[in-house]
Amino acid sequence: MTLKLTTFSDFFKRNLFSSIIIGIFIIFLCAITVFPLLSEKKENSFENNTQQNFNIYADKLLTDQLSSDTLSLHFYLSDTSKYGLDNITPTLGNYTYESMTSSQNHFINEINLLKNFNYKDLSTEQQITYDVLMEYFKDQLDFSDLCLCSQVLSPTTGLQAQLPVLLCEYSFSSQKDIENYLSILSLIKDYYGQICEFQKLKAENNSFISKFACDKIIAQCKEFIGNKNTCENLLHTSFLNRLSGVTFLTDQEKNNYITRDINVIEESIYPAYENIANTLWSLQKKGACKNKNGLFYLKSGRDYYEYLVRNYTGSSKSVSDLKAEIQLNLTGYVQAIYSILTKDPELEKKFYGKTESDLKPNDIISSLSKKISNNFPTTVGDSRLSEISYTLKYVDKSLEDFLSPAFYLTPPIDNPQHNIIYINGSESMKNQDFYATIAHEGIPGHMYQSWFFSSTNPHPVRHIINYGGYTEGWATYVEFMSYQYRYKDQNLAKAFACSSAYSLALYSICDIGINYDGWTFKDTTKYLADYNITDKKVCESIFQSVIEEPANYLQYYVGFMEITRLKDSLKKKLGDSFNLKDFHKAFLAVGPAPFDVVNKWIMYEYAK
Numbered sequence: 001m002t003l004k005l006t007t008f009s010d011f012f013k014r015n016l017f018s019s020i021i022i023g024i025f026i027i028f029l030c031a032i033t034v035f036p037l038l039s040e041k042k043e044n045s046f047e048n049n050t051q052q053n054f055n056i057y058a059d060k061l062l063t064d065q066l067s068s069d070t071l072s073l074h075f076y077l078s079d080t081s082k083y084g085l086d087n088i089t090p091t092l093g094n095y096t097y098e099s100m101t102s103s104q105n106h107f108i109n110e111i112n113l114l115k116n117f118n119y120k121d122l123s124t125e126q127q128i129t130y131d132v133l134m135e136y137f138k139d140q141l142d143f144s145d146l147c148l149c150s151q152v153l154s155p156t157t158g159l160q161a162q163l164p165v166l167l168c169e170y171s172f173s174s175q176k177d178i179e180n181y182l183s184i185l186s187l188i189k190d191y192y193g194q195i196c197e198f199q200k201l202k203a204e205n206n207s208f209i210s211k212f213a214c215d216k217i218i219a220q221c222k223e224f225i226g227n228k229n230t231c232e233n234l235l236h237t238s239f240l241n242r243l244s245g246v247t248f249l250t251d252q253e254k255n256n257y258i259t260r261d262i263n264v265i266e267e268s269i270y271p272a273y274e275n276i277a278n279t280l281w282s283l284q285k286k287g288a289c290k291n292k293n294g295l296f297y298l299k300s301g302r303d304y305y306e307y308l309v310r311n312y313t314g315s316s317k318s319v320s321d322l323k324a325e326i327q328l329n330l331t332g333y334v335q336a337i338y339s340i341l342t343k344d345p346e347l348e349k350k351f352y353g354k355t356e357s358d359l360k361p362n363d364i365i366s367s368l369s370k371k372i373s374n375n376f377p378t379t380v381g382d383s384r385l386s387e388i389s390y391t392l393k394y395v396d397k398s399l400e401d402f403l404s405p406a407f408y409l410t411p412p413i414d415n416p417q418h419n420i421i422y423i424n425g426s427e428s429m430k431n432q433d434f435y436a437t438i439a440h441e442g443i444p445g446h447m448y449q450s451w452f453f454s455s456t457n458p459h460p461v462r463h464i465i466n467y468g469g470y471t472e473g474w475a476t477y478v479e480f481m482s483y484q485y486r487y488k489d490q491n492l493a494k495a496f497a498c499s500s501a502y503s504l505a506l507y508s509i510c511d512i513g514i515n516y517d518g519w520t521f522k523d524t525t526k527y528l529a530d531y532n533i534t535d536k537k538v539c540e541s542i543f544q545s546v547i548e549e550p551a552n553y554l555q556y557y558v559g560f561m562e563i564t565r566l567k568d569s570l571k572k573k574l575g576d577s578f579n580l581k582d583f584h585k586a587f588l589a590v591g592p593a594p595f596d597v598v599n600k601w602i603m604y605e606y607a608k
Contacts, residue, residue: 472556
């Protein structure tokens, strides 16, 4: 999982959070203006006016988006002055029904602006960017009609869960950073107020969240607030730690900021989280939690699920076609595991035994960095994988029960070495396979993917367009591959990879069944029983998880499935000339995109 930012002064923001934290955007464009640093840097490489104008357009797209959300701006750019964004008044934008319903006009405007460019005159890199933007804008056209089904609050990937982590990672490189940070904290009360008003609209529309999700979010908010001992609150303790490392303040200035931080937490953060908890509790008591099943039972819920699947996965296949393919794969995994384990009783013992690793996370990353060199590129231009830097951190105890086992925090566009991997040390996560988890989040997963793409020097706007199917699909793909690096016995490695794929495919089928086909809990337990899953608590956990985070599992599994299908088709086409490292290089060079675009440009690469 990768954490990326989401706010909602525009539509991109929902993807911004999810692209900053990998594990939350509407662009408002007016007249096109030149931003010298971005466009003139490549002026000599422009072959015609179309290429230069397209770069100006992409520059404006980037700066307009980031200027509408100060939190995103800070995480995406270390030095805002180079982009002409150093004097932006702090804002979180708006989370209102009006801004959502008006989004369609903006996307139509962007599509029309793109159509004004002569595609053939663009460079190859610009054509890829054009394709990504065009597909993205087209995919968002349905959102304004479906926005009341959207869920900004959810137990794991919801804004209330991810925002504290992002705030704790807000770095202080200047006094202005500190001022902006405190301003952002002061804005959260009103921003969460808008979210609460939106929850009331959802309740009126009979599209409010389920009771079990509601209960979890309320508990999460209360846990975060705690006993209101601000000196022990996560946001304040992290503020102290960051402040202690700055050298541009006097002791008196630091003390003044400490006092201001305490005040803004008590005056904005606590009321914001209390408002969320109280609003949800009040709506629940009024009977708003009417739906105990999936999106299928909400007004326009099925259409919204199709929209989610298309946007989360980047696949152009219909939900029904995806379900059929996943079900076929699921059967294949069962047969493969059975075939491997029945041939060797000793292998079966190892498979069902404990799989804990003595290696620490740093050791796992170091080991994988060396082992992957035969199948994955370790240099891109002048950049070397061996020079990558990162920091490992552990999730604060107040957030352990609500966040994923691990997640990757993407670095700023202009500081790609600032990589952070968070690990959840919760007792409930102790049985997680951290070797595979680190492969997913680190190398050759999200961190490796981010390093590679940044090293190709794409236009910065490409960094803020998130395609979960591409990024999470890749991390899942290499996570399954990591077993071959961990175990000497490749049959055992294959059994573990198939087992992991089987679990994810099973969850994905349930996700579609519950949210698209209308499975009830009874239907779900009947399906799971066919796979010898009969424990009621396990069935409830699966049922609730896909209702709380609809289509979330699909971005992992469908992304993996699309990559695997593409690889297999190239193997068939190229025969003995197929090279796995070259395939990985071609895939990573395209960057986050819908899979039709990925396939187009990989085939173009191989056709050259």
